[in-house]
Each structure stands twice: as structure tokens, then as C-alpha cells.
Amino acid sequence: MCGIAGYIHLNPSHPIDPQTLVAMAAIQHHRGPDGFGYKVLNNQGIGFSHARLSIIDLEENRGQQPFASEDGRLLLTTNGEFYDYKRIRADLTSRGARFRTKSDSELVLHLYPRLGLQGMLPHLRGEFAFALYDQERDRLMLVRDRFGIKPLYWTQVNGTLVFGSELKALFAHPEVPRRFSPEGLFHQLMQTMVPGSTAFENIHQVKPGHVVIVERKQGNFQVWEEKYWDLDFPRLSDHPDSLPEEHYIEGVRAKLTEAVQLRLEADVPVGCYLSGGIDSCIALGLSAAIQQSPVKAFTIGFDDADYDETPIAQEMARSTGADQDIIRLRADHLYDHFAETLWHTERTIYNTLGVAKLLMSRHVHQAQYKVVVTGEGSDELFGGYPAFRRDMFLHGLDILSPQERAQWEQGLAQSNQLFRGAMLAESETQDSALNALIGFTPSCLQPWLHAAEHVPALLSAPFREQLENYKPGQAIAENLDADMLADRHPLDKAQYVWVKTMLEGQILTWGGDRVDMANSMEARPPFLDHHLAELATQLPPAMRIKGQKEKYVLREAMRGLLPKVLYEREKFAFMAPPAHTDPQKWAAVNQLAQKYLTEEAIAQAGLLDVQGVNTLFELHEAEATPISTKVRLDAVINHLLGVQILHQHFIATDIPALARQRAQELGWVA
Structure with a gap:
């Protein structure tokens, strides 16, 4: 799990600045504090950089990226994990492949020449984003995993195409402009983003399950995207004939067990996130059974009993013999870390769960764990919401x-x-x-x-128009x-x-990778294994939701693993207590507003309308406003704070200068 970055000039003779590559790695040092590397292809106008988090092949020099193929044709930089790589390595070795490292990432350098891009991708199993340059075809390929667990962004400016794991890596390039797009600002304030978009002008995401392909032809970049995978549910006329329930139950049990087993592969200890939901409890239970030893389980506890799930998590920890570590958080204290969290999420958040996850990953890092197994994706596949x-x-x-x-x-x-x-x-x-x-x-x-x-x-007049x-x-x-x-x-x-919206744009970003990697911590979600997902799409709807019971087939498959209270429990959304639930929390929000939502701050950013903001706060504070409306307004107010903080972080701050300063402080030099 790492941070990747790079850029390619339209003119191959235009030189690459190595120190810019190093700065692009340094600004995302949190993604890879264990070392960095860069490579420039002379006379090709392309360079990659890489900030490394060592999890597999810990020897510093052998696993160092970017990788180049032995014949010099390919240049590769990767973020993430490819599972089942030992079996694939053995097969390739028997066919004459010579591996120079133990890194799972090196698979790409051997699969691509043999199978081509579309032939290779079905063999890649896991959560990943990578850039691959084929010198023979003068082609850059930006590839993102099937669900978008790992981030990957790109932009074009002044005859240069820039990419990176985080927006700040792109912004570290001195030519990349930093400004909100009108549509991006709108969606930051309403929470749900347009797939493939960001808050910023001309900054794109590689869509999940897609490849962005870049070639230099006839004096221009030719850029297009190709989809290599999707969540393909059967058409109504193609639904499989009804089979016994046990067929589906056994299938889910086998695929999920395999997915967990693969995600326990690492050269460092692997723990688990544990809430009171059945998903993380299943992940813990299977991990403990596979390892046949106690697993370290990390749990977030809140100060509001309505939102706190620690009692149920404790019961699951006891049943598996887990070594449970509970971090207890005050909801008002979460706002103390709100601005820091947005530096990492690079988008607004509607609930301070993202802050809680950031603090949890910090706690995990301090406990000297780099990897945890998580429960994300279960609700999406098995109808949990x-x-x-x-x-x-x-x-x-x-x-x-x-x-x-x-x-x-x-x-x-x-x-x-x-x-x-x-x-x-x-x-x-x-x-x-x-x-x-x-x-x-x-x-x-x-x-x-x-x-x-x-x-x-809420928008300023220019954006509103x-x-x-x-x-x-x-x-x-x-x-x-x-x-x-x-x-x-x-x-x-x-x-x-x-x-396509909430999972990729929320759960896997500000609830997942971005706040985990903020503290150099890798989260592995076995429920998002694509082999399991392909099975889940074939489940009859009644096997996912049966009567009032959501995730029916999953509950039945794991019935022997779950305590009775969990097996019978209805889905409970994992959220931090919203601001309206306590005067201290609301006071913490107002303290942030006094910094970021003053008339002066709003005027400087030029994004919002003072009167609109004040009217919204008045509605929130009115006694007649229903609680459900306050929940919605809590979210909108978090977004108002968020866009102002994003402006401060990424527009008002000189990111290229900050990135070079970070590189200097780290001693990372070209």
C-alpha cells in the first residue's frame, strides 16, 4: 500500500524534473513512509515516483518502486495489493518468468507482455491502482480496481498529463491549477458526487473497474477509458432457476472464507476493525479461525449510547478470544480534528465518522499495526441498508x-x-x-x-448564476x-x-482509504473480493433480503460464527453522533464556524453566500425544526465547513512549495 504519482509530456524531448517527482511523492509521504523512489525515461518525456509502505517483501532495495522491466520496455508504479500472487508467480515461473523481487506488484511486468492489458486484468485480484507505461507502444495506462478501493486521479494541463494517488500529489506539480469547478462545489455541498468527478476544475478520477489510456498521436494526447469489469446483475429474464437455499449459503461461505484467507497474507501482523455490526464480526471470526490464534481487534466507542456499539463488539471479541483494543471518542472532540481530516479526504464529509476513523487508524499505527481486515462492502453485496x-x-x-x-x-x-x-x-x-x-x-x-x-x-452569486x-x-x-x-x-x-455513488465516493474514501492511509495503515475489505461479488450478483433477491431480514444468506452462511444477538440484529448504520444531539457538539461546530464561516472568510474564498449560510444556521437552531431536518442540516453544515477548509488547504496554500518543503524535511532528494 503506497502512494504513486507521475507525469508525461506531449513532447517526448521535454525534460522531466526529478525533484518535482520527488515532491509529488513527499506530499503523500503518509501513504508510504518507508521509502521513496522515482524513475525517468530519458528522451521519452515521462517519469514516475512512489512512496512506499512496506507490507510484502520488506527488504528495502528489492521491493523499491517504480519497477522497470528487464528489457526496458515497461515502467510500473503500483498502490495496493494483488492477492493469490504466489500461485500466479509459480505458474509464471514454470513458464520461464524470472522474478527479481518478492513483491506482488511485479506480477504486472510479467503478465502484461504475455497476455496484454485486457488479458492480464482478470488475473489481478485485490485492491489496487497502478500506472503502466509501454515504451514500445508509447502508451500510458492508469488502472483502478473494480470497486475503487484505491484512489487514482489525473489531469491534463499545458501539454502535460499528471496523475497521482491523491489530489495533493497532482497539485504538487507547479503547472496544475487549483480551483473549484461549479458542479464540483455543488456536489460537495449535497454530499453525493458524480462518478469520476472531483471538487476541482479539470481533475478527474479513474473510475472503478476502468483503465484510462493515454497515447501521443499527431501532436495531441489521445485519452480514452475502457471498462474491464462491472457489477453485472442478471436481467430479469436471465435469473437462474431457483436452487435450494443451501446452494447459495455454501457458495457464500466458501468464497468469503477464501477472500479472508487471502487478505491475511502479509509480512507484518494483520489485525481487524471491529464494530457491533455483523460484517466486521464475521471478518474477525473468520480471521481468528484461519489463523488459529487470537487476533488484535480495534474498536471505536462513542460517548453517546444511541450510537455506541462497543457492548456488542465486546461480546464478539470474547467469543473469538480476540485481543480487543477500544478507543473511546467524544463527539465534540472529533471537531478538533475536522480540518486535519479534510486534508486527507480531499472532499467534504457529512458525518464525523471520517474523523473517528482517522483517529482510529492513528491508534492502530501507534500499536504498530500496518494492516487490518475490515467489513466494508458487505451491505452493498448482500442488501444490508x-x-x-x-x-x-x-x-x-x-x-x-x-x-x-x-x-x-x-x-x-x-x-x-x-x-x-x-x-x-x-x-x-x-x-x-x-x-x-x-x-x-x-x-x-x-x-x-x-x-x-x-x-x-448557499452559493455565492457567481457560482449561483x-x-x-x-x-x-x-x-x-x-x-x-x-x-x-x-x-x-x-x-x-x-x-x-x-x-457507483455512495460506496466509491464516501465509504471507500472518507470512511476508508483516505483516513486509513493518513496514518500509513492499510485496510483490506474481503467482502469486496470480486469473486465473491460475482457470486453475490447471482443471488436471488429473496436470498439477500428475506422478509424483514437483510443479508439473509450471509447470516445463514456465518450463523455458527455469530453470537445470537448479532445473528438476530437488524442493520445499524455506523455513524458518529451528529452535532444536534448534544450542546457540546453544537458548540464545537460553532467554534469552527467562527473561523471558517465568518463574513470575512466567506468573502476571501468566494464560494458561499453569507446570508444563505446564516439563514441555514438559524433554521438549524429554531426550536420548531424537526429532528430529522436537523440531521440533514448537520450534514449540510459539515459540507459548508468542508468547502471552506478545502479552499484553505488546496487553493490558498502554495501546494508545490509545501511539497518541496516536505521533501527537504524528509531528506528525499533527486
Whole structure:
């Protein structure tokens, strides 16, 4: 797990500045504190750099990247892990391959020449992002894993294409401009981002399961993207014939066990994140069974009993004999680290769970662990969120009568009362573009489409004018693959949309990689193993949600592993207590507002409207405002603070100068 960066000039004779490459690595030193490297291909106008976190092949010189192939044709820099690499290495060795390191990353240098890009990618299993340059074809390939667990960004400017694991690595290049795009600002304030986009002008993400290919032809960069994998649910007419439940249960058990076993492979100790949800509990239970020894389990505890899951986590830890380490956090204290967290997330966050995760990863690092197994992805694959249940029963194939649906929705609302305004919308919100594409507006997007109604009044006049006719739901719809949604079951559609928006843009960024790697800590989510995911898409909807029980097949597959209280427990969203729940938390928010949302600060950034901001705060503080509305406004206020902090971090700060200073402090020189 590392940080990668690099750039390529349109003119191959234009020299690469090695110190810029080093600065691009240094600004993301947190991703790879164990060393750095860079390589420049003379007369090719291309250079890569790499900040290394040593997890596999710990010998400093042997595992040092970027890698070059023996014949000099290929240049490679990677971030992440390729699993099952020992089996693949053995097969390649039997065919004459000569490996120079024990690094899993070196697989790419041997698979690509033999199989080509599209032939190689199916063999790569895990979470990864990498850049590969083929000198023979003068082609740069930027590749991202199937779910977007690892980040990868790119931009073009003045005849140069720049890429990196983090936005700050791109901004460390002196020619890359740093400014908000109008649409990016809008989506930062409403939470849900357009797939492939960022908050900043002309800065793109490589989409999950995609490759961005760059070639220099006829005096221009030819840039295009190719999809190599997607979450492909069967069409309604292609659903497999009904099989016994045990067939699906055994399949999930086998694939998940294999996925966990592969993610325990490391040359350093591997621990587990443990909340009170069944997903992390399953990850811990399987890890303990596979290792046949106690596992270190790290748990976050909150000071609000409504949101604290430590009692259930403790029961799971006892049942597996885990060595549990609980870090207890005060929700108001989380705001002390809010600005620091956004330096790493590089986008706004609606809930301080991201801050809590940052503090947890710091605690894990201090405990001298570099790797943990996590539970992300389970809800996405097995229908765990309340929004999925809502869509299944409201838009399903006449599962319930109208009266039963009304009773069911009332029960769902009551059991998820804490999260109305965030996980579930306060009221029905429809979007015509999403309705046209999907057949309904997915419940997972409705809270944020509702929040978007506040955005125009919060924008400064110039941005408001540019976005006068902007429709965020339409922008999201236009960036979803219509073919993957056509003729699918409503539950399949709901899960697909969540994976393309909330999973990649929230859970795996400010709830995952970015706050884990802030403290040089690698998280491994076995539920997002693509072999398991491909099995999950073939599960009948009723095996995912059966009656009122979400993740039915997963519960049954792991029934013997889970304590009774967990097996029977309804999904509980893992969130930090919102600001409205306690006067001290609200005071902490106001303290940040006094720094970032003053009239002077707003005028300097030029992003927001003072009157609109003040009106929103007044609505939040009004006694008549319903609690569910306060939940929504808590999120919007976090986003208001967020865009101001992002401006301070990435626009007001001279990032190229800061990056060179970091390199100097680290002693990283070209």
C-alpha cells in the first residue's frame, strides 16, 4: 500500500524534473513512509515516483518502486495489493518468468507482455491502482480496481498529463491549477458526487473497474477509458432457476472464507476493525479461525449510547478470544480534528465518522499495526441498508399489498429513526432523470437530493448564476451505465446505484482509504473480493433480503460464527453522533464556524453566500425544526465547513512549495 504519482509530456524531448517527482511523492509521504523512489525515461518525456509502505517483501532495495522491466520496455508504479500472487508467480515461473523481487506488484511486468492489458486484468485480484507505461507502444495506462478501493486521479494541463494517488500529489506539480469547478462545489455541498468527478476544475478520477489510456498521436494526447469489469446483475429474464437455499449459503461461505484467507497474507501482523455490526464480526471470526490464534481487534466507542456499539463488539471479541483494543471518542472532540481530516479526504464529509476513523487508524499505527481486515462492502453485496429494503418492497414485483407496504414502511421508519435525514430521506424526493433511467429514484440518493434543495441559496452569486439550470440528479444519471440497469430487479438497481455513488465516493474514501492511509495503515475489505461479488450478483433477491431480514444468506452462511444477538440484529448504520444531539457538539461546530464561516472568510474564498449560510444556521437552531431536518442540516453544515477548509488547504496554500518543503524535511532528494 503506497502512494504513486507521475507525469508525461506531449513532447517526448521535454525534460522531466526529478525533484518535482520527488515532491509529488513527499506530499503523500503518509501513504508510504518507508521509502521513496522515482524513475525517468530519458528522451521519452515521462517519469514516475512512489512512496512506499512496506507490507510484502520488506527488504528495502528489492521491493523499491517504480519497477522497470528487464528489457526496458515497461515502467510500473503500483498502490495496493494483488492477492493469490504466489500461485500466479509459480505458474509464471514454470513458464520461464524470472522474478527479481518478492513483491506482488511485479506480477504486472510479467503478465502484461504475455497476455496484454485486457488479458492480464482478470488475473489481478485485490485492491489496487497502478500506472503502466509501454515504451514500445508509447502508451500510458492508469488502472483502478473494480470497486475503487484505491484512489487514482489525473489531469491534463499545458501539454502535460499528471496523475497521482491523491489530489495533493497532482497539485504538487507547479503547472496544475487549483480551483473549484461549479458542479464540483455543488456536489460537495449535497454530499453525493458524480462518478469520476472531483471538487476541482479539470481533475478527474479513474473510475472503478476502468483503465484510462493515454497515447501521443499527431501532436495531441489521445485519452480514452475502457471498462474491464462491472457489477453485472442478471436481467430479469436471465435469473437462474431457483436452487435450494443451501446452494447459495455454501457458495457464500466458501468464497468469503477464501477472500479472508487471502487478505491475511502479509509480512507484518494483520489485525481487524471491529464494530457491533455483523460484517466486521464475521471478518474477525473468520480471521481468528484461519489463523488459529487470537487476533488484535480495534474498536471505536462513542460517548453517546444511541450510537455506541462497543457492548456488542465486546461480546464478539470474547467469543473469538480476540485481543480487543477500544478507543473511546467524544463527539465534540472529533471537531478538533475536522480540518486535519479534510486534508486527507480531499472532499467534504457529512458525518464525523471520517474523523473517528482517522483517529482510529492513528491508534492502530501507534500499536504498530500496518494492516487490518475490515467489513466494508458487505451491505452493498448482500442488501444490508434500509434504503435497499425500502426500494425492494416499494418497487418490487408485487411482494406486498398496498396496506402491507404502508405498515412495512412505517416500521422501517421507526427502526431507523436516528438516521432519517441521512440514511433515509425525511420525505419522498423524486428526480425525473433518475426515474427515466432506473424506473424510480433510489432511496439511497433521496436524502442528498433533498439536501441539494438548500444548495443554490448557499452559493455565492457567481457560482449561483453558473449553476442556475443545473440538475444534480441528471448529472448523476448521465454517468451511470444504462445497460447495467436495464431490465434488472429493483433491488439490483438500488445496489448498483449505491456502489457507483455512495460506496466509491464516501465509504471507500472518507470512511476508508483516505483516513486509513493518513496514518500509513492499510485496510483490506474481503467482502469486496470480486469473486465473491460475482457470486453475490447471482443471488436471488429473496436470498439477500428475506422478509424483514437483510443479508439473509450471509447470516445463514456465518450463523455458527455469530453470537445470537448479532445473528438476530437488524442493520445499524455506523455513524458518529451528529452535532444536534448534544450542546457540546453544537458548540464545537460553532467554534469552527467562527473561523471558517465568518463574513470575512466567506468573502476571501468566494464560494458561499453569507446570508444563505446564516439563514441555514438559524433554521438549524429554531426550536420548531424537526429532528430529522436537523440531521440533514448537520450534514449540510459539515459540507459548508468542508468547502471552506478545502479552499484553505488546496487553493490558498502554495501546494508545490509545501511539497518541496516536505521533501527537504524528509531528506528525499533527486
